[in-house]
Amino acid sequence: MTINRQRLLSTLVEPAETKLLLIVLDGLGGLPVEELGWRTELEAARTPNLDELARRSALGLAYPVGHGITPGSSPGHMALFGYDPIECEIGRGVLEAIGIGLELTGNDVAIRANFATAERRDGDWIVTDRRAGRIPTSECQRLCDLLQSSIERIDDVEVIVRPVKEHRFVVVFRGEGLGDAVNDTDPQAVGVPALAPKGEDEASERTAGLAARFIEKAAMLLRGEERANFVLLRGFSKVPRLPSIGELFKLNPCAIAVYPMYRGLAKLVGMKLIDVSGEGIEDEIEALRSHYGEFDYFFVHIKPTDSRGEDGDALGKVRVIEEFDEHLPKVLELNPDVLVITSDHSTPSVWRAHSWHPVPFLLHSKWIIPESDASGFNERACARGMLGHFQMIETMSLMLAHGGRLQKFRA
Amino acid sequence: MTINRQRLLSTLVEPAETKLLLIVLDGLGGLPVEELGWRTELEAARTPNLDELARRSALGLAYPVGHGITPGSSPGHMALFGYDPIECEIGRGVLEAIGIGLELTGNDVAIRANFATAERRDGDWIVTDRRAGRIPTSECQRLCDLLQSSIERIDDVEVIVRPVKEHRFVVVFRGEGLGDAVNDTDPQAVGVPALAPKGEDEASERTAGLAARFIEKAAMLLRGEERANFVLLRGFSKVPRLPSIGELFKLNPCAIAVYPMYRGLAKLVGMKLIDVSGEGIEDEIEALRSHYGEFDYFFVHIKPTDSRGEDGDALGKVRVIEEFDEHLPKVLELNPDVLVITSDHSTPSVWRAHSWHPVPFLLHSKWIIPESDASGFNERACARGMLGHFQMIETMSLMLAHGGRLQKFRA
Numbered sequence: 014m015t016i017n018r019q020r021l022l023s024t025l026v027e028p029a030e031t032k033l034l035l036i037v038l039d040g041l042g043g044l045p046v047e048e049l050g051w052r053t054e055l056e057a058a059r060t061p062n063l064d065e066l067a068r069r070s071a072l073g074l075a076y077p078v079g080h081g082i083t084p085g086s087s088p089g090h091m092a093l094f095g096y097d098p099i100e101c102e103i104g105r106g107v108l109e110a111i112g113i114g115l116e117l118t119g120n121d122v123a124i125r126a127n128f129a130t131a132e133r134r135d136g137d138w139i140v141t142d143r144r145a146g147r148i149p150t151s152e153c154q155r156l157c158d159l160l161q162s163s164i165e166r167i168d169d170v171e172v173i174v175r176p177v178k179e180h181r182f183v184v185v186f187r188g189e190g191l192g193d194a195v196n197d198t199d200p201q202a203v204g205v206p207a208l209a210p211k212g213e214d215e216a217s218e219r220t221a222g223l224a225a226r227f228i229e230k231a232a233m234l235l236r237g238e239e240r241a242n243f244v245l246l247r248g249f250s251k252v253p254r255l256p257s258i259g260e261l262f263k264l265n266p267c268a269i270a271v272y273p274m275y276r277g278l279a280k281l282v283g284m285k286l287i288d289v290s291g292e293g294i295e296d297e298i299e300a301l302r303s304h305y306g307e308f309d310y311f312f313v314h315i316k317p318t319d320s321r322g323e324d325g326d327a328l329g330k331v332r333v334i335e336e337f338d339e340h341l342p343k344v345l346e347l348n349p350d351v352l353v354i355t356s357d358h359s360t361p362s363v364w365r366a367h368s369w370h371p372v373p374f375l376l377h378s379k380w381i382i383p384e385s386d387a388s389g390f391n392e393r394a395c396a397r398g399m400l401g402h403f404q405m406i407e408t409m410s411l412m413l414a415h416g417g418r419l420q421k422f423r424a
Numbered sequence: 425m426t427i428n429r430q431r432l433l434s435t436l437v438e439p440a441e442t443k444l445l446l447i448v449l450d451g452l453g454g455l456p457v458e459e460l461g462w463r464t465e466l467e468a469a470r471t472p473n474l475d476e477l478a479r480r481s482a483l484g485l486a487y488p489v490g491h492g493i494t495p496g497s498s499p500g501h502m503a504l505f506g507y508d509p510i511e512c513e514i515g516r517g518v519l520e521a522i523g524i525g526l527e528l529t530g531n532d533v534a535i536r537a538n539f540a541t542a543e544r545r546d547g548d549w550i551v552t553d554r555r556a557g558r559i560p561t562s563e564c565q566r567l568c569d570l571l572q573s574s575i576e577r578i579d580d581v582e583v584i585v586r587p588v589k590e591h592r593f594v595v596v597f598r599g600e601g602l603g604d605a606v607n608d609t610d611p612q613a614v615g616v617p618a619l620a621p622k623g624e625d626e627a628s629e630r631t632a633g634l635a636a637r638f639i640e641k642a643a644m645l646l647r648g649e650e651r652a653n654f655v656l657l658r659g660f661s662k663v664p665r666l667p668s669i670g671e672l673f674k675l676n677p678c679a680i681a682v683y684p685m686y687r688g689l690a691k692l693v694g695m696k697l698i699d700v701s702g703e704g705i706e707d708e709i710e711a712l713r714s715h716y717g718e719f720d721y722f723f724v725h726i727k728p729t730d731s732r733g734e735d736g737d738a739l740g741k742v743r744v745i746e747e748f749d750e751h752l753p754k755v756l757e758l759n760p761d762v763l764v765i766t767s768d769h770s771t772p773s774v775w776r777a778h779s780w781h782p783v784p785f786l787l788h789s790k791w792i793i794p795e796s797d798a799s800g801f802n803e804r805a806c807a808r809g810m811l812g813h814f815q816m817i818e819t820m821s822l823m824l825a826h827g828g829r830l831q832k833f834r835a
Contacts, residue, residue: 044793053793078833079429080814081821082436085835098833099432108835364791367832369825371812392793393810402812 019095019261022410022419026263031350031416033264034301034311035408037093038337039275040319040360042372042392046327054318054327054362055373055391058334062341063354063375064389070352071381072390073400074371075408077358083369089357090278094258094312095409103281104193104250110183111277113175117252122191122220124184125248127199128156128241129207131232137206138232138243143199144180145241156241157182164230167223184246186223192216195224197247207245220249257283258310262413267307269300270314279312294333298340305347310412319367322360330362351415352377353408354390374400374408378415430506430672433821433830437674442761442827444675445712445722446504446819449748450686451730451771453783453803457738465729465738465773466784466802469745473752474765474786475800481763482792483801484811485782486819488769494780500768501689505669505723506820514692515604515661521594522688524586528663533602533631535595536659538610539567539652540618542643548617549643549654554610555591556652567652568593575641578634595657597634603627606635608658618656631660668694669721673824678718680711681725690723705744709751716758730778733771741773762826763788764819765801785819787811789826 041055049057076082077089078098087108088098106123117123130142148156153176161174170188177183194213200206210225212218224246231244258266260283268279269287276286285308289300294315301313315337321329344352352375359370373395387394396402400411413419452466460468487493488500489509498519499509517534528534541553559567564587572585581599588594605624611617621636623629635657642655669677671694679690680698687697696719700711705726712724726748732740755763763786770781784806798805807813811822824830 044791074812079821080818081433081823081825081830083825083830083832085832088834099428102834105835361791368791369830370791370793396793396810396812397808402814 018406019097022095022413023261025419025422026261026413027418027420028263029416029418030309031418032305032309032311032347033351033412033416034313034344034347034349034353035093035412036313036315036344036352036354037090038315038318038334038354038356040322040358040367041334041356042359042361042368042370043322043330044361044363044370046363049327049331053392054322054330055334056393058331058338060334060338060390062338062345066341066345066377067375067387067390067394068385069383070375070377071400072384072387072395072398073374073376074392074395074398074402075355075374075405076371076402077405079404081369083367084358085367086274086357087278089405090275092405093355093357093408094282095262095406096255096282097406101253101255103253105248106183106250107252108274109177109181109248110185111281112274113177113183114273114276115173115175115183115185117185118187119252119254120187120189120191122186122193122249122251124186124224124246126182126184127245128153128180128182129243129245130240131207131243140200140203140205140207140243140245142240143201143203143245147179148241150176150178152241153177153179153182156235156238159234160231163234164227167226170223172227180241184227186220190216191220191223192218193220193249193251195221195249198224198228199245199247207243210246224249252281255282259283262409263418264310265308266310266312267304268312268314269297270312271297272314272316275314275316284312294337294340298343302343302347318356319360322362323365325362325365327362350378350417351412353412355408371402372405376400376411376415380415430508432833433506433824434672436830436833437672437824438829438831439674440827440829442829443716443720443722443758444762444823444827445724445755445758445760445764446823447724447726447755447763447765448501448504449726449729449745449765449767451733451769451778452745452767453770453772453779453781454733454741455772455774455781457774460738460742464803465733465741466745467804469742469749471745471749471801473749473756477752477756477788478786478798478801478805479796480794481786481788482811483795483798483806483809484785484787485803485806485809485813486766486785486816487782487813488816490815492780494778495769496778497685497768498689500816501686503816504766504768504819505693506673506817507666507693508817512664512666514664516659517594517661518663519685520588520592520659521596522692523685524588524594525684525687526584526586526594526596528596529598530663530665531598531600531602533597533604533660533662535597535635535657537593537595538656539564539591539593540654540656541651542618542654551611551614551616551618551654551656553651554612554614554656558590559652561587561589563652564588564590564593567646567649570645571642574645575638578637581634583638591652595638597631601627602631602634603629604631604660604662606632606660609635609639610656610658618654621657635660663692666693670694673820674829675721676719677721677723678715679723679725680708681723682708683725683727686725686727695723705748705751709754713754713758729767730771733773734776736773736776738773761789761828762823764823766819782813783816785811787822787826791826
């Protein structure tokens with residue numbers, strides 16, 4: 014369906030003066046929790062504003078990728094933005110780089126790297142610990158500084174080395190004519206040699222050559238280290254060439270997000286990034302209010318629902334939802350033509366991780382049949398809602414249509 | 425979606441210790457029946473165990489192939505097993521053969537055959553009755569014995585002839601290098617000549633040659649018969665090469681079924697067939713219990729719901745459902761991690777045949793939002809359930825996900 018579907022939508026779009034607002038409460042969907050009296054986090058939270066809004070809105074359940082599929086952070090967001098979450102693959106190196114806030118250009122090749130322990134034997138590097146004993150992040154920082162200060166360039170290519178967490182870091186090759194079809198050097202096992210990087214085409218062969226020299230230089234610089242004496246590279250990738258939301262859907266879009274990963278994803282699809290003065294929900298809503306005149310599509314990303322879900326902290330997740338509810342009137346005062354409140358995936362606190370469950374979806378607009386008798390905004394009410402159960406990629410079509418931005422399809 | 429979808433699912437599968445149990449009540453879905461007070465068979469049946477389970481489970485309605493499409497026996501099961509019911513075509517000859525319990529090898533060409541009445545005229549066989557007056561099954565048995573005893577081989581190819589019902593029988597050519605791209609010889613009309621078999625490629629041309637000689641020999645052997653003096657062949661087919669459930673989904677699967685057709689379908693997708701001591705629901709559940717330690721995916725097929733539906737026997741169908749309900753506690757004692765109770769298609773007793781209606785679907789697992797206020801397990805409650813309305817091919821994704829057997833899709 015989807016690539017053609019996106020093109021179809023694109024041919025029907027016409028500009029309008031309407032304002033479209035998408036609020037993503039990351040990992041919002043939940044499951045019943047014993048300490049909440051077997052209610053979900055959304056059911057247990059005291060949310061008078063959301064509940065009242067739900068009864069004036071249309072509700073549904075959205076599947077980020079498909080039944081049973083648990084999405085990572087990128088597929089759910091790509092679907093919300095109107096991109097096929099299966100077709101639009103964003104490489105692991107690129108995701109890791111944007112996750113730490115690195116700004117990538119279209120020529121960069123980004124690589125996920127691990128510090129590892131390896132032994133030199135008969136010309137090979139035999140990997141003995143793929144994670145160098147999970148060295149602390151401070152160690153990782155020190156070693157990245159060491160590599161970066163000694164390897165600023167290889168030939169005419171700039172090399173960027175940045176720490177992530179524990180043994181993980183990012184390498185970016187910035188230069189012309191580099192391909193990303195290069196195999197992982199991580200053998201995914203211990204007691205075997207690290208693999209040599211090889212390119213599948215000429216441009217990727219050039220990247221592979223740089224990677225081989227980077228590995229050699231790194232091994233030389235790290236030779237005195239007891240654990241982190243070697244590096245493994247994987248997920249070689251370039252920024253995907255995606256048509257921008259602006260071009261596709263004739264929108265002037267912006268993103269209000271605090272975490273680098275989500276700012277990076279928004280940037281990939283061409284959203285303008287808005288500066289936010291702090292990390293709180295209040296700060297993000299303040300940023301929305303002060304830039305409301307400048308754009309017509311707003312993506313607001315709220316992270317802590319997911320973080321508390323991953324921590325298994327049901328009460329914490331309830332409190333984040335309640336905090337959002339308290340600030341909701343300041344959003345409603347803006348009176349957007351289309352308001353969607355949903356999530357990129359579920360993160361039930363009893364599951365302590367992303368899950369495959371469909372996510373609660375609320376659509377407010379003048380052009381809906383309201384759920385007058387809904388119990389409020391929660392999974393059960395959404396399962397019985399006017400919007401039914403649908404694929405998350407339909408979010409953009411629904412927002413555009415309710416914003417009066419889609420022409421009639423044929424005569 | 426589906427072929428790529430199956431591949432996607434396959435790349436996400438990881439093994440786990442969980443047990444997945446699929447119980448198929450064949451033809452379960454129904455329609456309101458006057459003698460049941462305009463309730464469906466499921467609504468009318470007294471099913472305290474199923475109803476209580478429904479309130480601790482998630483419900484939905486599954487479409488075997490698509491809206492309005494009435495599936496035969498194979499597409500519904502293929503969808504339940506995670507195979508695209510449209511892409512995965514199983515030839516009519518193969519289906520007929522496995523329906524009577526013939527074990528086919530990968531080289532066999534199986535053919536649906538009819539005894540027919542025909543007149544020899546100018547070198548052609550003019551068909552006058554395509555079903556030989558629907559001779560009784562005992563006649564069919566006698567004539568098949570006659571053909572089989574005289575035609576054991578043609579050249580180096582073994583020929584197997586087995587009766588089905590009335591005028592219908594099965595022919596299998598067992599040998600090397602045989603193709604199945606051969607036209608039907610049945611002209612689908614009377615007063616016209618039977619068609620000569622022709623092959624579309626070299627291997628199929630070889631099969632067509634065998635078929636022509638089989639027809640000639642049969643006509644000779646049957647020349648004294650008043651009605652069944654000729655044979656028509658159609659549905660030439662080989663066993664499709666399907667990847668097994670075990671390979672695709674990293675499962676160790678078994679099937680508990682009494683009817684040959686369903687045992688055959690299970691075998692096609694690589695399930696181990698369990699012997700069942702009798703034909704009753706009780707016997708099948710006993711088989712499940714005694715083999716529960718040996719496998720991690722169990723397909724249990726219960727036939728009489730469909731048979732009573734096809735008979736138009738609403739009360740009989742109600743009684744089968746009630747009998748299953750009585751035995752359900754013995755299933756629940758096993759405490760499977762994932763339990764699905766559903767059907768391969770609907771067989772409303774008022775329709776007296778398979779129908780296109782979506783089927784009731786119950787999913788029990790720790791990781792669902794229960795339908796606490798559901799009236800029980802029936803079509804109406806399922807239509808309003810947390811699982812919504814979905815394509816039956818999603819059954820496998822749902823079972824794997826709830827069994828903790830699918831990795832996250834991308835980062």
